[in-house]
Amino acid sequence: MSEIKVDNLTGKTSAGSITVTSEGGAATQSLQQGLAKSWLNLNGTGTIAARDSLNISSIVDHSSGRYGPVLNSAMSNTNYSLTGTSNLNPGDTFSAPGNIIIGSNNVIATTTSTYEASNYVTSYVDSKYVFTQVFGDLA
């Protein structure tokens, strides 16, 4: 088995693009664009805290059930893709986990460095488990 140990990968023709061949061999895709640029497992109750994350520097507790993850490395624009899901563990009341709503005021991504993720049932409610993932281009 071969192994490469390297700290950084840079495209030769274009520094920000490394092309990989598809599993079927019929297509190519940018390695960078297929990678999640951020993900988060958040405890959104009490003093909110990330259990684990990628590219998250801090999280703003806007108000009950409304969270503002801040990216360590910003995105290149606000056109990135955000998704979110709640978790329900045995013993949790079903009233807490609800739809994870991404963005606010009809805008998905607020800025290149932060976004809003909200847990909504019939109102904004704190959720013990909030999962989010970000795909798009880093600056």
Add this chain to the structure above:
Amino acid sequence: MAGKIIADTLEHSTAGSLDTSYVVQGSAKVYHSANDAGTVLNGSLNVSSLTDTSSGQQTVNLSASTADTNYSVIAGSGNKDSGNARVMLIQGVTSSSYVSSAYSTFSSTFSDTPQCSILQGNLA
């Protein structure tokens, strides 16, 4: 296992480079796409089997375990029963499985629907 690498070059650079932590930590470790009954795995990565736990609840069993239970899973539901809204939840998280669940806000019960999920996190 034999390895084969075809590349023009690998360079270390501070300009326009992508830290390899994104390659390791930004790659999806699991995905699954299954039918509404949770009995047919249409497509998957790192899934050893799928269990139809109960109505609307599918247990995704992993081939390679995660390092811990602090991973992030997002899930989506397919369209069924005239598109009645479903809230997707992740339950029963362990390092070797999780339960993808679809809750119907129309019937106020867990309800079968095609499901998919993506896991980001660290493998053991």
